[in-house]
Amino acid sequence: xxxxxxxxxxxxxxxxxxxxxxxxxxxxxxxxxxxxxxxxxxxxxxxxxxxxxxxxxxxxxxxxxxxxxxxxxxxxxxxxxxxxxxxxxxxxxxxxxxxxxxxxxxxxxxxxxxxxxxxxxxxxxxxxxxxxxxxxxxxxxxxxxxxxxxxxxxxxxxxxxxxxxxxxxxxxxxxxxxxxxxxxxxxxxxxxxxxxxxxxxxxxxxxxxxxxxxxxxxxxxxxxxxxxxxxxxxxxxxxxxxxxxxxxxxxxxxxxxxxxxxxxxxxxxxxxxxxxxxxxxxxxxxxxxxxxxxxxxxxxxxxxxxxxxxxxxxxxxxxxxxxxxxxxxxxxxxxxxxxxxxxxxxxxxxxxxxxxxxxxxxxxxxxxxxxxxxxxxxxxxxxxxxxxxxxxxxxxxxxxxxxxxxxxxxxxxxxxxxxxxxxxxxxxxxxxxxxxxxxxxxxxxxxxxxxxxxxxxxxxxxxxxxxxxx
Numbered sequence: 001x002x003x004x005x006x007x008x009x010x011x012x013x014x015x016x017x018x019x020x021x022x023x024x025x026x027x028x029x030x031x032x033x034x035x036x037x038x039x040x041x042x043x044x045x046x047x048x049x050x051x052x053x054x055x056x057x058x059x060x061x062x063x064x065x066x067x068x069x070x071x072x073x074x075x076x077x078x079x080x081x082x083x084x085x086x087x088x089x090x091x092x093x094x095x096x097x098x099x100x101x102x103x104x105x106x107x108x109x110x111x112x113x114x115x116x117x118x119x120x121x122x123x124x125x126x127x128x129x130x131x132x133x134x135x136x137x138x139x140x141x142x143x144x145x146x147x148x149x150x151x152x153x154x155x156x157x158x159x160x161x162x163x164x165x166x167x168x169x170x171x172x173x174x175x176x177x178x179x180x181x182x183x184x185x186x187x188x189x190x191x192x193x194x195x196x197x198x199x200x201x202x203x204x205x206x207x208x209x210x211x212x213x214x215x216x217x218x219x220x221x222x223x224x225x226x227x228x229x230x231x232x233x234x235x236x237x238x239x240x241x242x243x244x245x246x247x248x249x250x251x252x253x254x255x256x257x258x259x260x261x262x263x264x265x266x267x268x269x270x271x272x273x274x275x276x277x278x279x280x281x282x283x284x285x286x287x288x289x290x291x292x293x294x295x296x297x298x299x300x301x302x303x304x305x306x307x308x309x310x311x312x313x314x315x316x317x318x319x320x321x322x323x324x325x326x327x328x329x330x331x332x333x334x335x336x337x338x339x340x341x342x343x344x345x346x347x348x349x350x351x352x353x354x355x356x357x358x359x360x361x362x363x364x365x366x367x368x369x370x371x372x373x374x375x376x377x378x379x380x381x382x383x384x385x386x387x388x389x390x391x392x393x394x395x396x397x398x399x400x401x402x403x404x405x406x407x408x409x410x411x412x413x414x415x416x417x418x419x420x421x422x423x424x425x426x427x428x429x430x431x432x433x434x435x436x437x438x439x440x441x442x443x444x445x446x447x448x449x450x451x452x453x454x455x456x457x458x459x460x461x462x463x464x465x466x467x468x469x470x
Contacts, residue, residue, distance in 0.1 A: 002079060003036070004047035005029040007055055008413025008433065020413065022058040022168075025050075026066055033076070045077040045109065051084040051368045051411060053098035054170055054329050054359050060102050061167045077109035084368045084400070084411050087116040087384060089317065089350075091369075092125055093357040096318045097325030103133045104254055104326060116369040116380050116401075129318050136252055136322055164261035165330040172331045173261060175272040178240045180218040186242075186334045187272035192360045193217045193335040194351045195274060196344070203344035211463075213363035213395065214352050220337055225274065230259040236269050242335075244274040253279050253323045261332050272334035275327050277320035316341040321354055328358040365392050368400040368412050376403030377421030378442055386446050387419060393462040397453070400430070409433060416458065419449055431456060 005025040010018075014031075018024030025048055036044055046067075048059035060078065067074040082098040085091040095113040102108050113125040165173065177188030186193040196204070196216040208215045227246040228234050236243065243264070245256045257275060264271055311319070320338050327333050336355070341347040355361040369384050370376075384401050391399060400412030402420040405428065412418050418430030422438060427445035429437040429452050440448050453459045 001044040002047050003029050003032050003044050004049055006410040007050035009410025022055060022062050025059050026062045030066060045079050047079040049083040049411060051082060052359065052414060053082050053094050053325065053357060056082055056098040057101055057329050058168060058170060060107055064107055065168065078107060079110045080108040081112040081114055083114055084370045085114050086367050086369045089353055090357060091115045092317060093321045093353050095125065096129060096321035097329065097357055100129055100322030101326030101329060104137050104322065114371050116371055116384055128314060132318055132322065136254065136319065164258055164265055165332060170329065170331055175270050175334055176239050178242060178272055180223065180335065184217045192333060192355055195220050195335050195337045196348060197221065197339065200344035200347060204348055214349055216348060228260060230256055230263055236267065236271060239270045241271050242274060243271045244276060245279060248280045254326050257327050257332060273332060274335045274337060275324050275333040277323050277338045278340045310342050311340055313341060313346060317350060320350055324354050325358050328360055362396045365394045366398040368398065368415050370402050370411065373403065375406055377424055378403065387449065390446055390450055394458065394460065397458050417449065417453060419445065
């Protein structure tokens, strides 16, 4: 049996005490677990359901911490999943951020990647994602109570003041505002910025139009950047120096950037950090130097002995999403650089999609769409495509597409508008969590949704696409 809590479907009693929060979700699930245990029933696992990867990560970390408080006989299995993740690249990125970051922390026993696609495609993504975790963690496994240490023996634990972030509450790491270049600033209250290599800049900038939202904001090779090895002692003279982890540091990228943030905190520094999706280009671009039996041999391999291996786009997407998404969910990072994806345009788009999925920037319409199940009252893939065709230009608007009223309203908790199957052939339309229009014929429902968006002043007319004259 799965004991699960839905973000947005908590009881009034839980809402009054804890609010619609990760802690409320955890306490709601524990209530039902206590009932099961009272009747000596233990064949269950826990699931925290949210379409927001950041909320989902907080929920599971809180759950594991609470289970440890309850006692050693509360070590029930954990099922991981970002509910209603959607389709295509966006659905895969959201799932990789939420599921992948927790797996890298050593949490999780079963997973589901929830896609608005044919079900077998979910299995492929699950297998691909699971295959990356040993690579991104160097084959090690941690738990919620594990510590990490640097070469000087300094240990970092979530309970210590020097830990670089609060694992149970999101708060962006405090940094000063600095200039990346003459046009762009980062840090402070600025948006998380997108940095690209010179090769990518030269390839994509000639194709950028003035009104495009997806565009590079700085060139990696031109930055005033301190590249540091967090396994060694270092000194920083001011808070306004942009820093990052040095390439070829023999640590997984997530661990390396967390250690960098921890060391900066110990030094009393608040330097902005540039995140990288990988720290090297050898051995499957893991960010870990090739293994050698001798220090001299290892250095030779690092510098000259390995041939860069291009990743499949689907693997590059998952790795970048796990690494950068996990760190952004921790509140770490002021700019990001994606190098694991070989294509210039693809790497730029991937960077922006990761920022949107992590809730850091909004450059396009955001969709929450459930996978098909036996309760679904319309063809989700067809309807989702129709809604996207009419609304994909609405930057910053979040639309939920739910197959039924059983889980739909709860699982679309933070959407601006909802399109929900109310009965066979009939659609209910929502604004936030409130049902506004009922039993609309499916043939008319998409246009009625557009009307509803217009009524709430969220609609803008799409730009007319230029047609080439032959």
